[in-house]
Amino acid sequence: MSVSGPCLSCDTPGCTMQAHSDSDESFFERAWAVVAQIPVGRVTTYGDIAAHLGRRGAARIVGWALKDAVGGDLPCHRVVNRNGVLTGRRHFETPHVMAERLRSEGVTFVAEDQVDLDAHRWRPGEAE
């Protein structure tokens, strides 16, 4: 990305991350770029990422993109579904690493596989 200025596809105040505008990269790569910016100890949802990329109904695609990123450097464990449930835990090396990593970052849980979304939710474009 090389364009400067405010976000064109989201209404997050002060967002300067134009991951969706001016990009020759695929939707997958843009999704990865967003995930890479999730702060430690925070989580976000598939829907939020998709909406931020200007594709409101592409939440599923985001999850799909993450699947391709497992094993890489991306903090894919910080992405949960809209209820805070770790629906992607099955795609990790072992089903527990997702929760383990979150716990080690200080994220609290309301259930075995459900994080306290209200307490840790991060929206794409927010300050880290």
Added chain:
DNA sequence: CCTGTGACTTTGG
């Protein structure tokens, strides 16, 4: 070009 695939989300019973 058409079809299948899903780490999702919303809706209706």
Added chain:
DNA sequence: ACCAAAGCCACAG
């Protein structure tokens, strides 16, 4: 409140 069904959409074959 719980489950099933139907939208959803980028990407690969």
